[in-house]
Amino acid sequence: MIDQAKLLRELVKEKKSKxxxxxxxxxxxxxxxxxxxxxxxxNFALNFALSLIQKNKKVLIFDVDLGFANxxxxxxxxxxxxxxxxxxxxxxxxxxxxxxxxxLLFISGGSGFKDLFQLDEVKLNKIFSExxxxxxxxxxxxxxxxxxxxxxNLRFILAADDVILVTTPEPTSITDAYSIVKMLxxxxxxxxxxxxxxxxxxxxEGKQTAENFTAVTERFLEKQIGTLGFIPSDANVSxxxxxxxxxxxxxPNCQASRALQKVSSKYLQTxxxxxxxxxxxLIKMLFK
Numbered sequence: 001m002i003d004q005a006k007l008l009r010e011l012v013k014e015k016k017s018k019x020x021x022x023x024x025x026x027x028x029x030x031x032x033x034x035x036x037x038x039x040x041x042x043n044f045a046l047n048f049a050l051s052l053i054q055k056n057k058k059v060l061i062f063d064v065d066l067g068f069a070n071x072x073x074x075x076x077x078x079x080x081x082x083x084x085x086x087x088x089x090x091x092x093x094x095x096x097x098x099x100x101x102x103x104l105l106f107i108s109g110g111s112g113f114k115d116l117f118q119l120d121e122v123k124l125n126k127i128f129s130e131x132x133x134x135x136x137x138x139x140x141x142x143x144x145x146x147x148x149x150x151x152x153n154l155r156f157i158l159a160a161d162d163v164i165l166v167t168t169p170e171p172t173s174i175t176d177a178y179s180i181v182k183m184l185x186x187x188x189x190x191x192x193x194x195x196x197x198x199x200x201x202x203x204x205e206g207k208q209t210a211e212n213f214t215a216v217t218e219r220f221l222e223k224q225i226g227t228l229g230f231i232p233s234d235a236n237v238s239x240x241x242x243x244x245x246x247x248x249x250x251x252p253n254c255q256a257s258r259a260l261q262k263v264s265s266k267y268l269q270t271x272x273x274x275x276x277x278x279x280x281x282l283i284k285m286l287f288k
Contacts, residue, residue: 025058025136028272029143029281031160034167035176037147040198041166042070043241044231045144047248047257048164051264053102054248057139060097060105064156065146072108075100076244082110086130087123093130101249105138117152117286128282135278148176149183157184159285161275162192164228168199169209178216185223192272194228196263206230226270229263231256 032045042065049059063071072079081096098106109116119127134141143160145153157163163184167177177195184191195213200206210227217223234256240247248257276283 025139027135027138027141027278028162028275029141029160029278030162030164031143031145031157032164032166033145033153033157033180034147034165034173035178035180036173039147039166039168039173040231040237041147042144043074043237043247044164044166044196044198044260045142046071046074047246047260048264049104049140049142050102050246050248051260052140052268053104054261055264055268057268058103058105058137059140059142060107060134060138061142061144062107062109063144064109064152065144071106071144072098074241074244074246075106079106079108082108083116083127084110087119087126090126093133101246117155124286128279128286131282132279141278141281149180154183154187155285158187158191159281161281162194162272164194164196165225166196166198167209167213169197169201169205174209174213177213181217181223181225182221185217185221189223193223194226194267194270196228196231198231199233200230201233203230203232206232228266229259231259231263 032041032048034041042063045061049061052059061071077098077100079098081091081098083096085091086093086096093107096107098108100106116127143156145156147153165177165180167173181193184193195210197206197209200209207230210230214225214227217225232255234247234254236251236254237247237256240250243250247254248260251257275281
């Protein structure tokens with residue numbers, strides 16, 4: 001049996017003893033999630049990552065949508081290796097990292113990754129060891145999670161430093177997003193959740209949707225949710241998807257791209273406490 005408390009204590013000691021050079025880059029994990037599919041979650045995660053890169057951040061996307069992983073599709077790629085093949089072939093993490101546009105790094109979970117939480121201790125330790133080496137290598141690891149409240153999704157989200165919740169003004173999307181907040185809040189009242197209103201007809205609709213949503217969470221859950229911004233409906237987004245290109249790069253001056261740049265700037269300007277980095281994330285996710 002793995003002693004999570006002991007691992008966390010050792011990690012805290014390790015963090016305190018890090019060199020000044022290592023302290024310059026403190027890798028944060030960001031879980032991007034949604035209450036339902038079809039709200040543009042993966043497309044947001046991909047383009048948000050690219051926007052952070054344009055602001056001189058080093059970013060890796062980890063596609064952990066165990067049912068419908070599609071970041072590679074949005075990039076027009078077919079990844080040969082994944083976390084699943086890393087275990088099967090005894091690869092290192094560096095053997096499976098793919099590089100996308102503008103230096104974006106990408107890891108696929110792979111179809112076999114759905115059995116992650118049923119792996120034996122040897123394989124869990126293998127994943128822990130390999131992924132731990134990413135600490136300090138990148139500024140941000142963005143987890144593109146599945147939609148909804150599956151057991152696996154909750155493990156990823158609850159272990160992350162920050163959560164970005166993507167929804168649209170559609171009533172069913174709002175209802176499902178509220179269910180996500182309610183569940184996460186019941187598990188961790190200190191969880192950091194930021195809201196994105198995607199596919200809104202205009203900024204006014206986006207602001208109103210966000211205000212209504214945050215008012216409900218504060219009233220009924222006593223949970224304050226911050227809003228990162230609003231991404232308008234934009235034909236250029238679907239055009240870029242058809243071309244299998246990120247809309248931020250294909251149409252950098254379109255409304256959606258300009259809105260996304262504001263979102264990433266606001267995220268970077270939001271002061272957030274540093275937690276235990278990628279190792280802390282892995283301990284909470286794998287061994288809790």
